[in-house]
Amino acid sequence: xxxxxxxxxTLYASVVRFLYRKVWDEDRAEDLAQEVFIRAMAHRxxxxxxxxxAVAANLARDEARAAIRRRKHLTLLGADPAPIxxxxxxxxxxxxxxxxxxxxxxxxxTLTPRDREVLLLWDAGLSxxxxxxxxxxxxxxxxxxxxRARKRLVEAHDRVEVRHAAHS
Amino acid sequence: xxxxxxxELHAYLDxxxxxxxxxxxxxHLAECWRCRRERDTLAxxxxxxxxxxxxxxxxxxxxxxxxxxxxxxxxxxxFRRSVRWTGTWAAALGSAVxxxxxxxxxxxxxxxxxxxxxxxxxAALLGGAPATPSPGAELPARHAVAPDRITLAPAxxxxxxxPEIVRPRTTPDPLEPALRSSGRRxxxxxxxxSRRETDLYLSGLWKTVPWDEAEALTHNLxxxxxxxxxxxxxxQPRSADERPIVIVSQQHASGVIIRTIEGPVDEVxxxxxxxxxxxxxxxxxxxxxxxxxxxxxGSEIPRRSLRVMTVIGRLPVDTLNALRERLALQ
Numbered sequence: 356x357x358x359x360x361x362x363x364x365t366l367y368a369s370v371v372r373f374l375y376r377k378v379w380d381e382d383r384a385e386d387l388a389q390e391v392f393i394r395a396m397a398h399r400x401x402x403x404x405x406x407x408x409a410v411a412a413n414l415a416r417d418e419a420r421a422a423i424r425r426r427k428h429l430t431l432l433g434a435d436p437a438p439i440x441x442x443x444x445x446x447x448x449x450x451x452x453x454x455x456x457x458x459x460x461x462x463x464x465t466l467t468p469r470d471r472e473v474l475l476l477w478d479a480g481l482s483x484x485x486x487x488x489x490x491x492x493x494x495x496x497x498x499x500x501x502x503r504a505r506k507r508l509v510e511a512h513d514r515v516e517v518r519h520a521a522h523s
Numbered sequence: 524x525x526x527x528x529x530x531e532l533h534a535y536l537d538x539x540x541x542x543x544x545x546x547x548x549x550x551h552l553a554e555c556w557r558c559r560r561e562r563d564t565l566a567x568x569x570x571x572x573x574x575x576x577x578x579x580x581x582x583x584x585x586x587x588x589x590x591x592x593x594x595x596x597x598x599x600x601x602f603r604r605s606v607r608w609t610g611t612w613a614a615a616l617g618s619a620v621x622x623x624x625x626x627x628x629x630x631x632x633x634x635x636x637x638x639x640x641x642x643x644x645x646a647a648l649l650g651g652a653p654a655t656p657s658p659g660a661e662l663p664a665r666h667a668v669a670p671d672r673i674t675l676a677p678a679x680x681x682x683x684x685x686p687e688i689v690r691p692r693t694t695p696d697p698l699e700p701a702l703r704s705s706g707r708r709x710x711x712x713x714x715x716x717s718r719r720e721t722d723l724y725l726s727g728l729w730k731t732v733p734w735d736e737a738e739a740l741t742h743n744l745x746x747x748x749x750x751x752x753x754x755x756x757x758x759q760p761r762s763a764d765e766r767p768i769v770i771v772s773q774q775h776a777s778g779v780i781i782r783t784i785e786g787p788v789d790e791v792x793x794x795x796x797x798x799x800x801x802x803x804x805x806x807x808x809x810x811x812x813x814x815x816x817x818x819x820x821g822s823e824i825p826r827r828s829l830r831v832m833t834v835i836g837r838l839p840v841d842t843l844n845a846l847r848e849r850l851a852l853q
């Protein structure tokens with residue numbers, strides 16, 4: 356098993372999560388993640404981690420464009436079919452989790468595309484230089500962008516929570 | 524005391540700083556309660572962000588598919604990519620070869636000896652002035668010596684019988700409406716240009732030669748109408764001590780190609796009759812005598828060969844006779 360295959364085992368879930376936060380479709384996120392690793396193994400990039408996330412972001416962007424073309428794109432708050440997947444979880448847990456997810460999606464939507472991108476890349480485990488090379492920012496600006504994005508996400512989530520509490 | 528900037532604290536918490544920077548920050552934090560408080564705030568913000576983003580994940584457990592399947596797919600992709608590249612390169616190579624062949628064929632049809640220059644201004648035709656190259660025109664050095672020879676580029680002698688490719692310019696003449704209203708006859712240059720010049724009907728072996736070679740073959744007696752650009756010179760060699768029959772093609776100011784034929788009387792007469800018999804609008808001027816040749820000098824019966832030259836073309840006879848006055852042997 357070479358380095359890339361080891362990376363596949365360790366990074367696959369992160370890539371699926373990263374893609375899921377962009378396409379909001381589990382199956383599609385898995386398909387795209389597999390496509391990313393197929394390409395990576397065919398291409399053999401020098402810096403595989405950064406390359407994989409860069410390709411994943413591009414595929415997600417293409418997917419979004421295709422979805423718009425098909426007039427089927429999912430809105431951030433558009434509810435996915437909510438299967439009860441994890442064994443041992445009650446229905447109440449699942450409903451609560453879906454509500455939480457909707458709120459975070461809504462909060463994430465309020466960020467600028469760049470802030471969102473940097474935040475998701477950071478959460479996927481990329482280093483500052485890797486985030487910088489992918490987002491086009493200077494390495495020194497990644498910290499500033501992350502600080503702003505975190506603050507805005509939390510503030511937006513608080514607002515959404517307050518609004519949700521007022522409605523219910 | 525300088526406090527630690529917020530983004531630097533974020534980088535510190537994300538472990539994105541060098542060891543030296545971390546030590547520096549930790550030293551400062553040990554002394555500064557405000558920065559410690561700021562660090563704690565940012566750490567909780569960071570943790571909360573991580574927790575919020577943690578909610579946004581696939582609901583089901585993500586298990587990577589077997590690596591063999593991915594590897595197999597990647598091999599297929601690599602193969603498809605190599606096939607695509609090979610196909611692209613093959614197509615590009617094929618296009619280049621085909622394009623080169625087509626270009627070569629095209630250039631071959633337009634060999635330099637047969638390419639004519641653009642015709643003169645339409646005003647020259649209307650005014651009847653002899654056509655000459657414009658003074659500012661950039662010409663090769665040899666053209667500066669003999670303005671009549673501006674179009675004859677050196678070329679390998681080739682067998683004849685190719686159609687003319689000369690096309691006159693069809694720029695609308697601003698004087699034309701005024702001339703028409705005044706009742707004067709106006710020659711429509713555009714209609715002349717659209718008429719395709721056909722080659723002469725020539726039998727026997729003819730060669731297209733450059734001007735220098737024509738001069739050498741004819742002992743500097745190449746017939747031509749002065750003041751008109753020359754487009755082609757053809758010769759039909761005769762016996763070793765006899766000058767060849769020469770046909771010099773030139774472009775008239777109207778765009779029509781005229782040809783001056785010089786050679787022994789019988790040959791020229793036969794050639795001209797053959798052309799006129801075709802009945803496609805060709806006319807001929809009256810012939811002009813050229814220096815005779817004395818053949819068989821030193822033998823028992825020397826003889827004199829009379830030679831003439833004449834102008835033929837698709838122009839009125841009067842025009843051809845007027846051109847005859849400008850015939851010269853160089």
